[in-house]
Amino acid sequence: MNTTPQTQQELIFQNVAKAKSLGIAHISAEEVIHPGRKITVDGTEMVNFSSCSYMGLETDARLKQGAIDMIDKFGVAFSASRAYIGIEPFNELEDLLSQVFGYPTLAMPSTTMSHLSLLPLLVGKNDAVILDHQVHSSVQFSVKLTSADGVYVEMCRHNNLDFLDNRIEKLSKEYNKVWYMADGVYSMYGDTAPVEELYHLMEKHDQFHLYIDDAHGMSWTGENGSGYVLSQAPYHEKMSLVTSLYKGFGTGGAAIVCKNDKVKEFVKSCGGTFIFSGPMQPATLGAAIASAKIHLTSEIYEKQVQLKKKIQYFQQKAMALSLPVVSDGMTPIFYIGVGKIDVGYKICRDLIDTGFVGGIAAYPSVPMANTGIRVMVNAHHTYEDIDNLLENTAFLFNQALESEDYGIDSIHRAFRMKKASSIA
Numbered sequence: 001m002n003t004t005p006q007t008q009q010e011l012i013f014q015n016v017a018k019a020k021s022l023g024i025a026h027i028s029a030e031e032v033i034h035p036g037r038k039i040t041v042d043g044t045e046m047v048n049f050s051s052c053s054y055m056g057l058e059t060d061a062r063l064k065q066g067a068i069d070m071i072d073k074f075g076v077a078f079s080a081s082r083a084y085i086g087i088e089p090f091n092e093l094e095d096l097l098s099q100v101f102g103y104p105t106l107a108m109p110s111t112t113m114s115h116l117s118l119l120p121l122l123v124g125k126n127d128a129v130i131l132d133h134q135v136h137s138s139v140q141f142s143v144k145l146t147s148a149d150g151v152y153v154e155m156c157r158h159n160n161l162d163f164l165d166n167r168i169e170k171l172s173k174e175y176n177k178v179w180y181m182a183d184g185v186y187s188m189y190g191d192t193a194p195v196e197e198l199y200h201l202m203e204k205h206d207q208f209h210l211y212i213d214d215a216h217g218m219s220w221t222g223e224n225g226s227g228y229v230l231s232q233a234p235y236h237e238k239m240s241l242v243t244s245l246y247k248g249f250g251t252g253g254a255a256i257v258c259k260n261d262k263v264k265e266f267v268k269s270c271g272g273t274f275i276f277s278g279p280m281q282p283a284t285l286g287a288a289i290a291s292a293k294i295h296l297t298s299e300i301y302e303k304q305v306q307l308k309k310k311i312q313y314f315q316q317k318a319m320a321l322s323l324p325v326v327s328d329g330m331t332p333i334f335y336i337g338v339g340k341i342d343v344g345y346k347i348c349r350d351l352i353d354t355g356f357v358g359g360i361a362a363y364p365s366v367p368m369a370n371t372g373i374r375v376m377v378n379a380h381h382t383y384e385d386i387d388n389l390l391e392n393t394a395f396l397f398n399q400a401l402e403s404e405d406y407g408i409d410s411i412h413r414a415f416r417m418k419k420a421s422s423i424a
Helices: 008-021 061-074 089-101 111-122 137-148 161-171 195-204 228-232 261-270 272-276 282-295 299-320 341-353 383-403 408-415
Strands: 031-033 038-041 044-048 105-108 128-132 152-156 178-183 208-213 239-244 254-257 333-339 371-376
Touching: 008 341, 044 383, 061 282, 089 105, 089 254, 089 282, 105 111, 105 261, 105 272, 111 137, 111 208, 111 239, 111 254, 111 261, 111 272, 128 137, 128 161, 137 152, 137 178, 137 208, 152 161, 161 178, 161 195, 178 195, 195 208, 195 228, 261 272, 282 299, 299 333, 299 383, 333 341, 333 383, 333 408, 341 371, 341 383
Parallel strands: 128 152, 128 178, 178 208, 208 239
Antiparallel strands: 031 038, 038 044, 105 254, 239 254, 333 371
16 A cells, blocks of 8 residues: 655645654643643643743733633623724723834734735735745735735745845836745744844835734844834834734734834725634733733833843753754744654654653644754743753754664754754
């Protein structure tokens, strides 16, 4: 019987099926404890390094109470499109978010819903779209709606500004606007968009516009926790910015940051998902209001400082252990390159057996040869947690390479990394 996958879907299904059989995918956490630092899986406590709630706000008592109060007042769900009727606290949240970002802001149920509303309004039939190769799948999926209307779409190598500059120059001769779509912080490797350089390109090319998703940059950096992109440069009139409230913000939902009130009202009036889909629900809304209030105090800066110390510590420890970390340590996302998928399977399984939940990143999230162990550092973790995770990972990494007969040089080549010393 031929078990070789014949289609992309078959290959994905096969990979996921193996990961599930090993207990490293579709994991069910029964409880969150200590508070947020650990989860239980099959009754066993494990330190959780898979959470993107970077600031640890999801367990904050003020956010919990905000959710409870809103449920008491409006129920579990308010089932109506905001284009017709919305509950009053949305106005409070958007006023607070506008203070966080310094620009009019529209609250949305998710980043995907934001893209689906915004992109068809921004991108015209005579525009061109350039997708960064690693831009989030929610952006790529939403762009398909515009390409169905005849919009020209192409993809460029990740963060390749020379290529991008050249393509803007050529496409500007044929199209009204040239859009580049990128992430502020990339969700797999944890690297960042070259924001200042992209601003220079917007100044250089009149027709160049930037669409950026800063979901993983939110809260842990920037003034008022406004995110990575705005920490690098001010809001540009030719930029569109969407971010998530699911991650560092600690709640749920998303935000569209608009350059002025006119744009905000335009999206509210014409955005497809704003009209035809449901809003953030009361519990999420109440928690988001509480989180926004924290972001507008000095407390957010104290939390940022503490997290950034842990990020720096993780990076230095990983370097000391000679682990092939692909990311540069500027963000809470760390990607330990393993290259071969079977090596990744083994390390993830062994980490769970030693009490740590991270995550395997494999095709289609990354290219076939770029499998890795994806680890997120958040405010709940202790320095002892980081030490224990990395020391165990270094030992298991070396063991997995030996058992799979796979060399460290192959990993360096796959990720185009400089050669490092052997694993400590």
